Amino acid sequence: MATTTTTSVANAAEGVATLTLRPSPASASNNTNEEYAYAHLLPHFSADRYPPLTPFEHVDPASRALSHPNPRSFLDNATSVAEITPSLGTEVQGVNLATLDSDARDQLALEVARRGVMVFRDQQDFIDRGPDFYLQWGRHFGRLHIHPTSGHPRNYPEIHLVYRDLKSSFNFEVDDSITSTVWHSDVSYELQPPGLTTFFLLAQPQTGGDTLFTSQVQTLKKLSPQFVAFLRTLKAVHSGVEQAEFSRAGRRGGTVRREPVEHIHPVVRRHPVTGEEALYVNRQFTRRIVGLKREESENILRFLYDHIDKSADNQARVKWRPNTIVLWDNRITAHSAIVDFKESGEARHGARITPQAERPIPALDGLEL
Ligand SMILES: O=C(O)CCC(=O)C(=O)O
Numbered sequence: 001m002a003t004t005t006t007t008s009v010a011n012a013a014e015g016v017a018t019l020t021l022r023p024s025p026a027s028a029s030n031n032t033n034e035e036y037a038y039a040h041l042l043p044h045f046s047a048d049r050y051p052p053l054t055p056f057e058h059v060d061p062a063s064r065a066l067s068h069p070n071p072r073s074f075l076d077n078a079t080s081v082a083e084i085t086p087s088l089g090t091e092v093q094g095v096n097l098a099t100l101d102s103d104a105r106d107q108l109a110l111e112v113a114r115r116g117v118m119v120f121r122d123q124q125d126f127i128d129r130g131p132d133f134y135l136q137w138g139r140h141f142g143r144l145h146i147h148p149t150s151g152h153p154r155n156y157p158e159i160h161l162v163y164r165d166l167k168s169s170f171n172f173e174v175d176d177s178i179t180s181t182v183w184h185s186d187v188s189y190e191l192q193p194p195g196l197t198t199f200f201l202l203a204q205p206q207t208g209g210d211t212l213f214t215s216q217v218q219t220l221k222k223l224s225p226q227f228v229a230f231l232r233t234l235k236a237v238h239s240g241v242e243q244a245e246f247s248r249a250g251r252r253g254g255t256v257r258r259e260p261v262e263h264i265h266p267v268v269r270r271h272p273v274t275g276e277e278a279l280y281v282n283r284q285f286t287r288r289i290v291g292l293k294r295e296e297s298e299n300i301l302r303f304l305y306d307h308i309d310k311s312a313d314n315q316a317r318v319k320w321r322p323n324t325i326v327l328w329d330n331r332i333t334a335h336s337a338i339v340d341f342k343e344s345g346e347a348r349h350g351a352r353i354t355p356q357a358e359r360p361i362p363a364l365d366g367l368e369l
């Protein structure tokens with residue numbers, strides 16, 4: 001039996017919450033007789049403080065693949081390439097992400113921009129290369145985001161972790177909700193929110209703990225042209241304040257290493273490479289529509305969130321298997337963890353590599369932010 005260590009964990013949803021628990025590495029392996037192979041990647045909460053993020057110029061990796069004669073050639077050796085749904089998600093077998101060169105990584109970024117989500121199976125090579133490799137991988141796609149509140153592996157603040165098991169007294173914000181579903185686009189409160197995002201699980205329950213995705217391109221396309229034309233004129237406030245407050249409240253045991261920020265983004269953004277328009281509001285971080293009366297803002301946002309929630313025809317559900325890596329374009333999709341395994345007592349432990357991208361581009365030319 002491995003010894004119990006003291007650490008803190010992050011909620012599986014986008015850093016919604018942090019809490020203190022004492023996970024044993026053995027329990028994280030979901031096999032009490034084994035040492036947990038990824039114990040060095042368990043969440044650590046440093047007392048470090050970070051200054052505000054500074055703006056930077058983002059060159060999108062997908063743009064470099066646009067002129068490629070065959071921008072899907074990185075899939076040439078795949079044994080299987082299957083669309084999960086017609087407009088969202090592709091599942092690939094037989095491609096080792098860890099061995100993709102710079103050109104192939106650019107192609108990957110373009111394909112993820114087109115498909116929203118890509119699921120790669122059998123990626124043990126990538127996962128076992130460890131955190132220095134994760135950083136090298138992520139930096140190809142943009143400046144790595146350092147999360148203001150979530151747990152990270154010791155000495156690797158750029159790696160955002162999710163973790164939960166039975167030993168923790170889970171006390172996160174959805175506990176008094178009827179559902180664990182919290183649709184969001186990661187850290188949309190940043191001035192330059194993430195683009196191509198890489199996420200994988202290191203430990204998972206036997207069943208459950210899937211991740212839901214939705215296409216914000218399709219969400220928008222379902223609306224009438226007149227309503228979309230109105231949405232294009234709008235901008236909204238996204239806020240990191242509540243996430244920080246949950247962490248600071250102590251009941252989650254977390255820290256706030258960078259003061260929370262709020263930023264205004266267009267309600268409809270344009271992807272810098274594909275040119276596609278996507279709805280860019282999410283229940284977790286979007287707070288209000290600028291310039292509208294309070295009731296107008298609340299009702300429009302509620303309508304849009306309801307539309308996102310119930311549009312299964314825009315969604316894809318990823319079932320995890322060991323050594324799966326999922327990539328999504330955070331600008332044109334939203335996602336939610338599914339917490340349906342708490343009572344099994346099994347651990348779920350995941351790592352996210354989160355390069356930031358451009359400041360959201362309004363779909364309406366000339367919209368001032
Ligand atoms: O745990 C999951 O399935 C999703 C986690 C998440 O939302 C994130 O890391 O951004």
Ligand SMILES: [Fe+2]
Pocket residue numbers: 013014015184185186335
């Ligand atoms: Fe997330």
